[in-house]
Amino acid sequence: MSVLVFIEQRDGQVRPVSREALGEATRIAAAIGGPVIGVCAAAKDPGLAALGEAGADRVLLATSDRFAAYDAEGTAAAVEAAVRGVQPVVVLFAASAMGKDLAPRVAAKLGIGLASDCTKIDPASGGLTATRPVYAGKALQQVRFPKTPALLSLRPKVFAQVSRAGTSASVEPLAVTLPGDGPRARVLRVSAVAGGKVDLTESEIIVSGGRGLKGPENFPLIEELAGALGATVGASRAVVDAGWRPHHDQVGQTGKTVSPKLYVAVGISGAIQHLAGMSSSRCIVAINKDPDAPIFKVADYGVVGDLFEIVPALTAEVKKLNAHG
Amino acid sequence: MIQVVCIKQVADTETRVKVAADGKHLDPAGVTWILNPYYEFAVEQALRVKEKLGAGEVIALSLGGPGVQTTLRNALAMGADRAIHLRHEGAALDSLSVSRLLADAIRPLGAGLIWFGKQAVDDDAAQVGPMTATLLDLPCVTAIATFELEGDQVTVEREVEGAREVVEAKLPAVLTTDKGLNEPRYASLKGIMAAKKKTIEDVAAAPSEPNLEVTALAPPPPRAAGRIVGEGTAAVPVLVKLLREEARVI
Numbered sequence A: 001m002s003v004l005v006f007i008e009q010r011d012g013q014v015r016p017v018s019r020e021a022l023g024e025a026t027r028i029a030a031a032i033g034g035p036v037i038g039v040c041a042a043a044k045d046p047g048l049a050a051l052g053e054a055g056a057d058r059v060l061l062a063t064s065d066r067f068a069a070y071d072a073e074g075t076a077a078a079v080e081a082a083v084r085g086v087q088p089v090v091v092l093f094a095a096s097a098m099g100k101d102l103a104p105r106v107a108a109k110l111g112i113g114l115a116s117d118c119t120k121i122d123p124a125s126g127g128l129t130a131t132r133p134v135y136a137g138k139a140l141q142q143v144r145f146p147k148t149p150a151l152l153s154l155r156p157k158v159f160a161q162v163s164r165a166g167t168s169a170s171v172e173p174l175a176v177t178l179p180g181d182g183p184r185a186r187v188l189r190v191s192a193v194a195g196g197k198v199d200l201t202e203s204e205i206i207v208s209g210g211r212g213l214k215g216p217e218n219f220p221l222i223e224e225l226a227g228a229l230g231a232t233v234g235a236s237r238a239v240v241d242a243g244w245r246p247h248h249d250q251v252g253q254t255g256k257t258v259s260p261k262l263y264v265a266v267g268i269s270g271a272i273q274h275l276a277g278m279s280s281s282r283c284i285v286a287i288n289k290d291p292d293a294p295i296f297k298v299a300d301y302g303v304v305g306d307l308f309e310i311v312p313a314l315t316a317e318v319k320k321l322n323a324h325g
Numbered sequence B: 001m002i003q004v005v006c007i008k009q010v011a012d013t014e015t016r017v018k019v020a021a022d023g024k025h026l027d028p029a030g031v032t033w034i035l036n037p038y039y040e041f042a043v044e045q046a047l048r049v050k051e052k053l054g055a056g057e058v059i060a061l062s063l064g065g066p067g068v069q070t071t072l073r074n075a076l077a078m079g080a081d082r083a084i085h086l087r088h089e090g091a092a093l094d095s096l097s098v099s100r101l102l103a104d105a106i107r108p109l110g111a112g113l114i115w116f117g118k119q120a121v122d123d124d125a126a127q128v129g130p131m132t133a134t135l136l137d138l139p140c141v142t143a144i145a146t147f148e149l150e151g152d153q154v155t156v157e158r159e160v161e162g163a164r165e166v167v168e169a170k171l172p173a174v175l176t177t178d179k180g181l182n183e184p185r186y187a188s189l190k191g192i193m194a195a196k197k198k199t200i201e202d203v204a205a206a207p208s209e210p211n212l213e214v215t216a217l218a219p220p221p222p223r224a225a226g227r228i229v230g231e232g233t234a235a236v237p238v239l240v241k242l243l244r245e246e247a248r249v250i
Helices: A016-032 A048-052 A072-086 A097-110 A216-229 A237-241 A272-278 A307-324 B037-053 B068-078 B095-109 B128-136 B189-195 B233-246
Strands: A003-007 A036-042 A058-063 A090-094 A114-118 A120-122 A129-134 A139-144 A150-154 A170-173 A185-192 A205-209 A232-235 A262-266 A283-288 A301-304 B002-006 B009-011 B033-035 B057-064 B082-087 B113-117 B140-150 B153-160 B163-170 B173-177 B200-204 B213-218 B227-231
Touching: A003 A016, A003 A072, A003 A097, A016 A036, A016 A048, A016 A090, A016 A120, A016 A150, A036 A048, A036 A072, A048 A058, A048 A170, A058 A072, A072 A097, A090 A097, A097 A114, A097 A150, A097 B095, A097 B128, A097 B140, A097 B153, A114 A129, A205 A216, A216 A232, A216 A262, A216 A307, A283 A307, A283 B233, A301 B233, A307 B233, B002 B037, B002 B095, B002 B128, B009 B068, B033 B037, B033 B068, B037 B057, B037 B068, B037 B113, B037 B140, B037 B173, B057 B068, B057 B095, B068 B082, B068 B189, B068 B200, B082 B095, B095 B128, B113 B128, B128 B140, B128 B173, B140 B163, B153 B173, B227 B233
Parallel strands: A003 A036, A003 A090, A036 A058, A058 A170, A090 A150, A114 A150, A205 A232, A205 A262, A262 A283, A283 A301, A301 B227, B002 B057, B002 B113, B057 B082, B082 B200, B113 B173, B140 B173
Antiparallel strands: A120 A129, A129 A139, A139 B213, A185 B163, B009 B033, B140 B153, B153 B163
8 A cells, every 4th residue: 555756856966846755655655554765867876865854654766877867768668667567556747847747657558547737635534635726727627546556746836845864764765677778758958947946836035027018128126026035936827928928937728727825916916817727725825906906805815006116115125134034 | 841830829919818617717708719829930931941942742730619710721822832720629629649640641751850839828738749759659848949950860959947958850850849940920911812722721620538637627716806905116115125024035
């Protein structure tokens, strides 16, 4: 009755989303009674024994030079081998760029359904059920798994990590026959996005700007506030479609769905497709000149007024706070 | 080269979701149906490839009830040569069931490129592209933001957290498209007229046992009522105090 977790690594670093998946795995394992087993594909061990602290009892490691960059088909073969060997009842992935690409391949190889981007798992109601947002969060869908194992990917920043200080995981080699002579889809290189900023889906704090900023030349206001808060800059669809900001900044139904602890919406009226993408944030602040803007309906704290005055004042106030600790 | 573009009809993104009487699905009453936004990029890119090569055929493929014919007709008006409608009525199928039906339909076509959107904006599953590729035993790159074709090789970029992966693959291959890949064209009046004469082949789809069962659909829990802290810069110190002491987020 084990729970298997895919451990995602890039450049020899285990990614935080995998620690979140391990945290949830320990909660499921406690309910069903069984160990938490990780599976990782890497060119060399990225320090997997330390994942004992994050909840792993054992980690299976498939090593190959092919795994220096993401090899989708090779990694899918490794996870499939682990599932066939371990026979888990639940398999967890992170719904990250890699997990979203990988999990459907593993599901197809196993001939089993997959619930993607889940935000809640209930292991104890007559077979596991999962809750997942659909329509970018305008509704929640509940699903059940007719076959074993249940395959799920977990939305980043939703599930809590655990800390079992002093515990280490045993790392065991996993034998895999990799398909083909090499990856058929080969990663040539990985280039950092300008600024090397944290991805919106993994940010603790997001400051998003909308059409109220009047033009791309005013986005430094947002960037300065984000800098003071240690936040990532986001944007509404309107400003992305207008070409003010790149697409990867877009929050909402055709952009990213985010769940940070703090979301600050500046000059964003709150179109339904935007609200869908951010209304699961823990705390929402809205700054807008229109007191009737829909954004205020989801905001915990609203400030009505001219953003060109309020945002610099807020940046200054946050800087003051930072300076005084 | 033959290219297949798999398209899905979805509820418009402005739709307010109402739950149907079965408690499991979207109430279709009053919903405007559109071509899933991410699939417009797929249709557009396939058309550009055909235009660049100066030859070939673009086949639009969709699974669903009679309503999807509108969406297929839309792809034909944009410039696709013909369409295949895999007819299935009733509740939406799970992604693996859909992928199996699509893979069976695609296999005999001998396509060099098979296109999907990176995800549908209704179920947000983002599964059917890579699942279908796996069932077809073809290489696949998901959520591509750039595309280049050189002979029988494609080079694409996909966004990952804080970086971009540059990936190359040999044809035949499966690609799923992200926003930003291109600027999809509108169907011209000439295109709309021409689409009326193009064929939509009607094929009955026979799905297998479900692989995932939807047990409920519900609106998200409402957020606790918030408050207006104040107006103008005078509200800023109050806001910061609340964020620090009440919400404890900074």
